[in-house]
Amino acid sequence: MNNLIEISNIYYTKALELIKHNKISQAVDLIHICLKYCAKDVQALNLMGICQYMLCDFDKAYFYWSKSVAFDNENNRANYYLDTLNSDSFKKVIKKYNSAIDNINNFKYKDAISILKEIKKENEELIEPYVILGLCYYELNEYSKAKEHIQYALTMDKDNYKYLLYLNEINCKDVLQNKTHIFKNKIIVSFLFFLLMIISTLYYQRNNNFIDISNRTTEYQKKIQEYSRALDISKTNYNKLISELEYEKEKNDLINADNILHNEDLENNKIFSDNEYEVFNNAIFYFRAKDYSEAIDRFQYIISKGVEENIVAESTYFMAVSYEKSNNYKLAQEYYTIYINNYNTRNYYDDSLYNYGLMLYKQGNVDKSKKILNKLKLDVPDSIFVNSKVKYVLNK
Numbered sequence: 001m002n003n004l005i006e007i008s009n010i011y012y013t014k015a016l017e018l019i020k021h022n023k024i025s026q027a028v029d030l031i032h033i034c035l036k037y038c039a040k041d042v043q044a045l046n047l048m049g050i051c052q053y054m055l056c057d058f059d060k061a062y063f064y065w066s067k068s069v070a071f072d073n074e075n076n077r078a079n080y081y082l083d084t085l086n087s088d089s090f091k092k093v094i095k096k097y098n099s100a101i102d103n104i105n106n107f108k109y110k111d112a113i114s115i116l117k118e119i120k121k122e123n124e125e126l127i128e129p130y131v132i133l134g135l136c137y138y139e140l141n142e143y144s145k146a147k148e149h150i151q152y153a154l155t156m157d158k159d160n161y162k163y164l165l166y167l168n169e170i171n172c173k174d175v176l177q178n179k180t181h182i183f184k185n186k187i188i189v190s191f192l193f194f195l196l197m198i199i200s201t202l203y204y205q206r207n208n209n210f211i212d213i214s215n216r217t218t219e220y221q222k223k224i225q226e227y228s229r230a231l232d233i234s235k236t237n238y239n240k241l242i243s244e245l246e247y248e249k250e251k252n253d254l255i256n257a258d259n260i261l262h263n264e265d266l267e268n269n270k271i272f273s274d275n276e277y278e279v280f281n282n283a284i285f286y287f288r289a290k291d292y293s294e295a296i297d298r299f300q301y302i303i304s305k306g307v308e309e310n311i312v313a314e315s316t317y318f319m320a321v322s323y324e325k326s327n328n329y330k331l332a333q334e335y336y337t338i339y340i341n342n343y344n345t346r347n348y349y350d351d352s353l354y355n356y357g358l359m360l361y362k363q364g365n366v367d368k369s370k371k372i373l374n375k376l377k378l379d380v381p382d383s384i385f386v387n388s389k390v391k392y393v394l395n396k
Contacts, residue, residue, distance in 0.1 A: 104136065116129050
């Protein structure tokens with residue numbers, strides 16, 4: 001079991017690195033593997049939901065976030081994500097998507113473009129609106145705008161196979177314009193198939209009544225073969241990534257996870273690597289595996305000997321959470337306080353206020369809890385943690 005968790009952690013870390021470099025679709029592939037090794041990994045489930053949301057597969061996003069909450073409902077960001085999907089404002093987004101799709105089905109591309117521009121403006125994190133806009137402009141023969149939108153989508157999800165196909169089609173426009181009218185019509189029909197394939201994923205409630213592709217399968221296969229040569233570089237890069245993962249698995253001797261997880265010879269004063277990033281990653285590994293004792297040892301080592309402020313800050317936060325999870329509320333309070341007082345511009349400031357405030361409330365210290373949660377409300381009013389639980393405590 002420990003071997004599986006460690007392998008899962010490597011794939012999760014690689015997926016995070018890919019997301020950092022805007023390679024969302026490739027990250028999804030690695031998170032799938034990660035979840036095969038550790039299906040109850042809440043952080044991996046949440047990350048998968050975020051990727052699916054960005055790719056506009058909202059059904060899958062809902063599935064992964066719901067699964068995450070089922071495994072761990074306490075202080076889980078997935079609850080906020082699910083509230084977003086169930087909100088009235090998001091339902092309006094879905095309604096606009098459906099309206100844009102209806103316009104495309106009726107060849108009203110300009111009307112669809114107008115709606116998609118609204119969606120893009122209000123939801124900049126979503127990738128697919130840029131792709132559909134590009135395809136609409138393509139159908140209107142506005143190739144420069146089509147190319148602009150597809151290229152922008154590729155900055156958000158680099159090396160996406162489908163998007164590269166679309167871009168290749170657009171780049172061939174000069175050649176296509178010199179072909180016969182009949183051949184050109186075939187290309188447009190085939191490309192419209194691509195359009196229908198991608199927009200079909202945008203329905204929150206599946207709707208298949210507008211897809212009729214049985215007579216286009218042959219053309220589609222020919223087009224895939226034609227463009228596959230232009231995408232060899234992308235495939236090579238992906239295969240290279242997988243090879244690097246295999247190499248890393250061998251390098252770290254994953255088959256023998258006992259070298260990391262069960263070292264019988266460690267004394268009370270443990271000595272770890274001089275590389276604090278390596279120590280931190282190991283600490284996070286144990287934290288995710290809920291081995292809080294091992295995690296605390298490593299976080300403490302970084303706090304006492306680390307020189308990188310961002311690593312020391314994050315170690316302080318996770319130290320507090322580890323103690324809270326271990327029911328050592330006195331030390332949890334100490335480290336939450338250190339983080340709040342010293343790192344109020346860092347990533348976990350609102351998390352610390354929220355966790356600390358609710359921990360105090362559960363211990364019966366209502367007045368101090370209200371003070372901390374009110375500070376959260378004042379200092380970070382837009383935080384996702386200013387939720388119904390906080391409002392409930394503040395109204396006590």
